[in-house]
Amino acid sequence: MSEQNTSAVGAESAQPWDETRIRASLARIEQLQNQLDALRFVIPTITASAVNQGTSRTTYFKQFSVTAIGGSEQLEKFKRDWRDKSTQEIFDKAKTRREEDSNLSMAVGVPKYGWIEQDEGGSALSSTEVEDMKKTVEMWKEKHPEVKVNLEDEDSKAIVQYTAGPYRLHFTVARVVEDNRKQVYQVSCSGAKPVFAAMERCIASRPRTDRLYDTLDMLSAYSNLPTAQCATCKRLLDRQATIPAARRRKQSASPPAENGTDVEWDALHESCLSR
Numbered sequence: 001m002s003e004q005n006t007s008a009v010g011a012e013s014a015q016p017w018d019e020t021r022i023r024a025s026l027a028r029i030e031q032l033q034n035q036l037d038a039l040r041f042v043i044p045t046i047t048a049s050a051v052n053q054g055t056s057r058t059t060y061f062k063q064f065s066v067t068a069i070g071g072s073e074q075l076e077k078f079k080r081d082w083r084d085k086s087t088q089e090i091f092d093k094a095k096t097r098r099e100e101d102s103n104l105s106m107a108v109g110v111p112k113y114g115w116i117e118q119d120e121g122g123s124a125l126s127s128t129e130v131e132d133m134k135k136t137v138e139m140w141k142e143k144h145p146e147v148k149v150n151l152e153d154e155d156s157k158a159i160v161q162y163t164a165g166p167y168r169l170h171f172t173v174a175r176v177v178e179d180n181r182k183q184v185y186q187v188s189c190s191g192a193k194p195v196f197a198a199m200e201r202c203i204a205s206r207p208r209t210d211r212l213y214d215t216l217d218m219l220s221a222y223s224n225l226p227t228a229q230c231a232t233c234k235r236l237l238d239r240q241a242t243i244p245a246a247r248r249r250k251q252s253a254s255p256p257a258e259n260g261t262d263v264e265w266d267a268l269h270e271s272c273l274s275r
């Protein structure tokens, strides 16, 4: 997604700053904000993996190294995207405009979020609208009757359960509305197996943390957990002998369909996510 945005902005760098380019630039900035949000979880997950007792030394080392390397790669990607020419052009443009006209009152009415979806051709929730989880869950369940979804805590939390081969999957999806009215869905994955902890980390670093329908789609994509090969390295096991713990939307030429219908998912190792 960020690659697509990069090329969209980059390809137009000789173009005037028309509405299309400004919208694409806002999507780019939102993408960087999402990357920054995901980076907040890096230190807590490294700490959690370091204090995780009761595992063998091999598993302990594996979990710790994958988490630490993954976090460092996330940071490097953010730095690359931040320094990228297309990003710097956006900052330069903003600076020039501010010098031309320092009255920023119009900016108050510009939503912070929803530009990525618009840039991809989808519709976005308004930044002040809190999603009706019950409505979205019911709509989603019609397409996925095989997955059990229960709502709890006055419909602010969804419990998603199903079986994938030998794995009993149990996800908790909790809606968190932040001070700036941005809603995000935090997902935890219950169970003692190391792959569950890896899945939780991979789900936390997904794009579109504010979309319940997409999140549920991603969770249901683990139905092939025991057998899915990694889309990047084409293997079942990575060097740490772990199965692919991440699911990401398959990259396609056409924009994603409304409400994530007919979305195809790639399985990826945690270590292959940022390659």
Ligand SMILES: [Zn+2]
Pocket: 230, 231, 232, 233, 234, 235, 238, 268, 269, 271, 272
């Ligand atoms: Zn892989």
